[in-house]
Amino acid sequence: xxxxxxxxxxxxxxxxxxxxxxxxxxxxxxxxxxxxxxxxxxxxxxxxxxxxxxxxxxxxxxxxxxxxxxxxxxxxxxxxxxxxxxxxxxxxxxxxxxxxxxxxxxxxxxxxxxxxxxxxxxxxxxxxxxxxxxxxxxxxxxxxxxxxxxxxxxxxxxxxxxxxxxxxxxxxxxxxxxxxxxxxxxxxxxxxxxxxxxxxxxxxxxxxxxxxxxxxxxxxxxxxxxxxxxxxxxxxxxxxxxxxxxxxxxxxxxxxxxxxxxxxxxxxxxxxxxxxxxxxxxxxxxxxxxxxxxxxxxxxxxxxxxxxxxxxxxxxxxxxxxxxxxxxxxxxxxxxxxxxxxxxxxxxxxxxxxxxxxxxxxxxxxxxxxxxxxxxxxxxxxxxxxxxxxxxxxxxxxxxxxxxxxxxxxxxxxxxxxxxxxxxxxxxxxxxxxxxxxxxxxxxxxxxxxxxxxxxxxxxxxxxxxxxxxxxxxxxxxxxxxxxxxxxxxxxxxxxxxxxxxxxxxxxxxxxxxxxxxxxxxxxxxxxxxxxxxxxxxxxxxxxxxxxxxxxxxxxxxxxxxxxxxxxxxxxxxxxxxxxxxxxxxxxxxxxxxxxxxxxxx
Amino acid sequence: xxxxxxxxxxxxxxxxxxxxxxxxxxxxxxxxxxxxxxxxxxxxxxxxxxxxxxxxxxxxxxxxxxxxxxxxxxxxxxxxxxxxxxxxxxxxxxxxxxxxxxxxxxxxxxxxxxxxxxxxxxxxxxxxxxxxxxxxxxxxxxxxxxxxxxxxxxxxxxxxxxxxxxxxxxxxxxxxxxxxxxxxxxxxxxxxxxxxxxxxxxxxxxxxxxxxxx
Numbered sequence: 001x002x003x004x005x006x007x008x009x010x011x012x013x014x015x016x017x018x019x020x021x022x023x024x025x026x027x028x029x030x031x032x033x034x035x036x037x038x039x040x041x042x043x044x045x046x047x048x049x050x051x052x053x054x055x056x057x058x059x060x061x062x063x064x065x066x067x068x069x070x071x072x073x074x075x076x077x078x079x080x081x082x083x084x085x086x087x088x089x090x091x092x093x094x095x096x097x098x099x100x101x102x103x104x105x106x107x108x109x110x111x112x113x114x115x116x117x118x119x120x121x122x123x124x125x126x127x128x129x130x131x132x133x134x135x136x137x138x139x140x141x142x143x144x145x146x147x148x149x150x151x152x153x154x155x156x157x158x159x160x161x162x163x164x165x166x167x168x169x170x171x172x173x174x175x176x177x178x179x180x181x182x183x184x185x186x187x188x189x190x191x192x193x194x195x196x197x198x199x200x201x202x203x204x205x206x207x208x209x210x211x212x213x214x215x216x217x218x219x220x221x222x223x224x225x226x227x228x229x230x231x232x233x234x235x236x237x238x239x240x241x242x243x244x245x246x247x248x249x250x251x252x253x254x255x256x257x258x259x260x261x262x263x264x265x266x267x268x269x270x271x272x273x274x275x276x277x278x279x280x281x282x283x284x285x286x287x288x289x290x291x292x293x294x295x296x297x298x299x300x301x302x303x304x305x306x307x308x309x310x311x312x313x314x315x316x317x318x319x320x321x322x323x324x325x326x327x328x329x330x331x332x333x334x335x336x337x338x339x340x341x342x343x344x345x346x347x348x349x350x351x352x353x354x355x356x357x358x359x360x361x362x363x364x365x366x367x368x369x370x371x372x373x374x375x376x377x378x379x380x381x382x383x384x385x386x387x388x389x390x391x392x393x394x395x396x397x398x399x400x401x402x403x404x405x406x407x408x409x410x411x412x413x414x415x416x417x418x419x420x421x422x423x424x425x426x427x428x429x430x431x432x433x434x435x436x437x438x439x440x441x442x443x444x445x446x447x448x449x450x451x452x453x454x455x456x457x458x459x460x461x462x463x464x465x466x467x468x469x470x471x472x473x474x475x476x477x478x479x480x481x482x483x484x485x486x487x488x489x490x491x492x493x494x495x496x497x498x499x500x501x502x503x504x505x506x507x508x509x510x511x512x513x514x515x516x517x518x519x520x521x522x523x524x525x526x527x528x529x530x531x532x533x534x535x536x537x538x539x540x541x542x543x544x545x546x547x548x549x550x551x552x553x554x555x556x557x558x559x560x561x562x563x564x565x566x567x568x569x570x571x572x573x574x575x576x577x578x579x580x581x582x583x584x585x586x587x588x589x590x591x592x593x594x595x596x597x598x599x600x601x602x
Numbered sequence: 603x604x605x606x607x608x609x610x611x612x613x614x615x616x617x618x619x620x621x622x623x624x625x626x627x628x629x630x631x632x633x634x635x636x637x638x639x640x641x642x643x644x645x646x647x648x649x650x651x652x653x654x655x656x657x658x659x660x661x662x663x664x665x666x667x668x669x670x671x672x673x674x675x676x677x678x679x680x681x682x683x684x685x686x687x688x689x690x691x692x693x694x695x696x697x698x699x700x701x702x703x704x705x706x707x708x709x710x711x712x713x714x715x716x717x718x719x720x721x722x723x724x725x726x727x728x729x730x731x732x733x734x735x736x737x738x739x740x741x742x743x744x745x746x747x748x749x750x751x752x753x754x755x756x757x758x759x760x761x762x763x764x765x766x767x768x769x770x771x772x773x774x775x776x777x778x779x780x781x782x783x784x785x786x787x788x789x790x791x792x793x794x795x796x797x798x799x800x801x802x803x804x805x806x807x808x809x810x811x812x813x814x815x816x
Contacts, residue, residue: 160730
C-alpha cells in the first residue's frame with residue numbers, strides 16, 4: 001500500500017475516531033445529565049407531592065376547623081357527652097371524606113374515636129402532630145396504620161381556649177393520587193408503599209401506573225434511589241423516596257415514574273441536525289485530508305522517481321521542486337547529493353583505474369619474480385649438485401687418499417655447506433613454484449604419528465646441540481589419517497619445529513602433538529621460547545619477513561620456514577594459526593582436514 | 603433645742619410602726635425572653651393563719667364588646683362578684699364559657715347589655731363568642747383580697763398587705779396549658795420588690811386571642 005493511501009487512511013481513521021468519541025461522549029453526557037436531571041426533578045416532585053397533599057388538605061382543614069366551631073360539639077366535650085361527640089365527629093367525618101375521626105384531650109388521651117366507637121381511651125399515637133396543631137393551629141402528617149396510608153389533619157378545638165384536638169384521617173387512596181397526578185405538570189405514575197408485617201406492599205397507586213412496581217429491598221431505603229425500567233417499549237425513570245411519615249407510623253415510600261422517552265424527545269430532535277453537521281464536518285475533513293495527502297505524496301513520488309534514476313547512475317536530471325517547505329528542502333538536498341555523488345564517482349573511477357593498473361603491474365612483477373626465482377633455483381641447483389657430489393667424493397676419498405688431512409676437513413665443510421645451500425635452494429624453489437601455482441602435491445594417506453616422527457627425527461641433533469628438550473606427545477598414535485603430500489607436510493612441520501627450537505633458549509622445551517577436533521586434525525607445536533608481540537603475528541607468515549628481534553645474528557635463517565609451512569598447509573585446505581606471548585613462548589596450531597572429511601566432501 | 607431630735611425620732615417610730623403592719627409588694631413580671639408580661643395576674647395567698655382585710659378588688663365589672671373584641675382582655679373580680687357584658691357592636695354576640703370556673707351562655711343583641719353573671723367559684727374563666735370565634739376574654743375570680751394585674755411594663759403592685767409570709771401565684775393568658783401556674787414565696791415586711799420571669803407561649807398578635815388557659 002502506498003504512502004499516500006496509508007496517510008489518507010490514517011487521517012480519515014483519526015477523524016472518524018475523534019468524531020465517534022465526541023458523539024459517544026455527547027450521548028453519554030446527555031443521557032447521564034438527563035437521568036440526573038430527572039432524578040433531581042423527581043426528588044423535587046416529592047416535595048411538591050407533599051405540598052400538593054397539604055394543598056388538598058387545606059379544604060379538609062377548613063372543614064375540620066368549622067367542625068371545631070360546632071357549639072354542640074364544644075358543649076359535648078365540656079359536658080363529656082360521649083355519644084354527642086361521636087355523632088358530631090361521624091357526621092363531619094363523612095362530609096369531609098375522612099374515614100376516621102378522633103377526639104383527643106389536651107393531655108393526649110383519646111376521648112372519642114369513630115374507628116372504635118364503643119370504647120374510648122388510650123393515647124393518641126402521634127403526639128408530635130398534636131404539638132404542631134397546638135403551636136400552629138393546624139397539624140398535618142402522613143401516617144400509615146394497618147397497611148393503609150392516611151393524611152391526618154389535627155386542629156385544636158377552642159372554647160374559646162383549646163379544650164381538645166380533632167384528628168381527621170383522610171385516606172390517601174388511588175383516587176387522591178390520581179388527582180395529584182392529574183394536577184402535576186409531569187406525566188408520571190404515583191405509587192405509595194408502606195410496610196406491614198416486615199414487608200413492603202403497595203398501599204395506593206394512581207390510575208395511570210406501571211404494571212411492575214419495584215418495591216424497596218430494605219426496611220430503610222435510601223433518601224432518593226433512581227432506576228431505569230422499560231415497559232411496553234417505553235423507558236421509565238423511577239425514583240423511590242421515603243416520605244416524611246408521622247412519628248409512630250409505619251414507614252412510607254413514594255415511587256414516582258417518569259417516561260424518559262418524552263424527555264429524551266427534546267434531545268432526539270437535536271440529534272438529526274447535529275448528525276448532519278457532524279457528517280458535513282467529516283466530509284470536509286476527508287476532502288482536506290485528501291488535499292494534504294496529494295500535496296505531500298505527489299512531490300514524494302517525483303522524488304522517489306529521481307532517486308531511482310540516481311541509483312541507476314543517471315545524474316543528469318536532479319529533482320527540482322519549487323517549494324519552500326520540508327519537501328522542497330528534501331528535493332534540494334537530493335539534488336546536491338546527486339551532484340556530490342557524480343563528482344565522487346568520477347574521482348573514484350580514476351582511482352580504480354590507476355589501482356587496477358598498479359595491481360596488474362604488481363602481479364606481472366610478482367610472476368616474473370617467481371619465474372625468476374624458479375629459474376634461478378634450478379640454475380643454482382645444477383652446480384650445487386656437482387659441488388655436493390664431488391665434495392662428498394673428496395671427503396670419502398673415493399678415488400684415493402688425500403695427502404693432507406686438512407683437505408679432507410675442507411671437503412667435509414664444502415659438503416656440509418653445499419648440502420645446506422641445496423636445501424635452501426630447494427625450499428625456495430618449492431615456495432616459488434607454489435606461488436606460481438606450479439607445485440604438484442601428492443594425495444596419499446598420511447598418518448599423523450608417522451608424519452610427526454619423521455618430521456622431528458632430523459632435528460634431534462639440532463635440539464641436543466641447542467640443549468632444548470624436544471618431545472612428542474603420546475596421543476599422536478591414536479590420530480586418524482589425513483590426505484596429502486607426506487614429503488611437503490613433513491617439510492612444513494619440520495620447518496615449524498625447527499623454528500620452535502631456534503627461538504627457544506637453553507633448557508627450554510618444545511612439545512609436538514596432534515589431536516582430532518571435529519573434522520580436522522590439529523597439529524600443535526608449542527615452545528616456551530622468546531615469543532612474539534601480538535601485532536607482529538601476521539607479518540611473520542609472509543615470505544622473507546623476519547622479526548627484528550630475530551635479526552640478532554644469534555638466530556639465523558632466510559625467513560622462509562613459516563611462510564612455506566603456511567603455504568603447504570593452505571594448499572592442503574588447512575589453516576595455520578599462531579598464539580604467542582613475549583617471554584612465554586609461541587604455539588603453532590595447524591589444522592588439516594581429516595581424510596574421512598575429505599572423502600565425504602568428494 | 604435638745605427635744606427636737608427626740609420628737610423626730612418618735613415620729614419616725616410611729617411611721618415605722620404603721621409600715622410594719624401594712625406592706626406594699628411590687629412585682630416585675632417578664633417572660634423568659636425578658637419582655638414585660640402585660641396582663642399577668644398576681645395573687646397573694648397568706649401562708650398559715652393571717653390577718654384578713656376587706657378586699658379592695660371590684661365586686662362588679664363590665665366587659666365591653668367593641669369591634670368584635672372583648673375589652674379588656676383580663677378582668678379581675680372578687681369571688682362572688684359579677685360581670686356585665688355590654689354589646690357596643692352592630693351585631694349580635696353569643697357569649698359563652700365552658701370553663702369549670704363558670705359555664706354560661708348568653709345571647710346579647712346589638713347595643714344591649716347582659717344580666718350580671720355571678721362568679722362564685724375562684725379561678726379563671728375563658729369566655730368566647732360562638733359567633734365570632736376569634737373573640738376571647740378572661741375573668742380572673744380571686745378568693746384573696748390581694749391580687750393585681752401587670753401593666754404594659756409588666757409591673758404589678760399590691761398595697762396594704764399585712765406583714766407575713768405569702769404564696770405568690772402568677773397567671774397569664776399565654777401560659778403553657780396543662781402546667782401548674784408559676785409561683786413563689788415572699789416575706790411581706792415593708793416594701794418588697796421582686797422580679798419574676800414566667801414561660802409564655804410565643805404568640806403572634808393575630809393568634810393572641812386564641813391562646814390561653816384556665
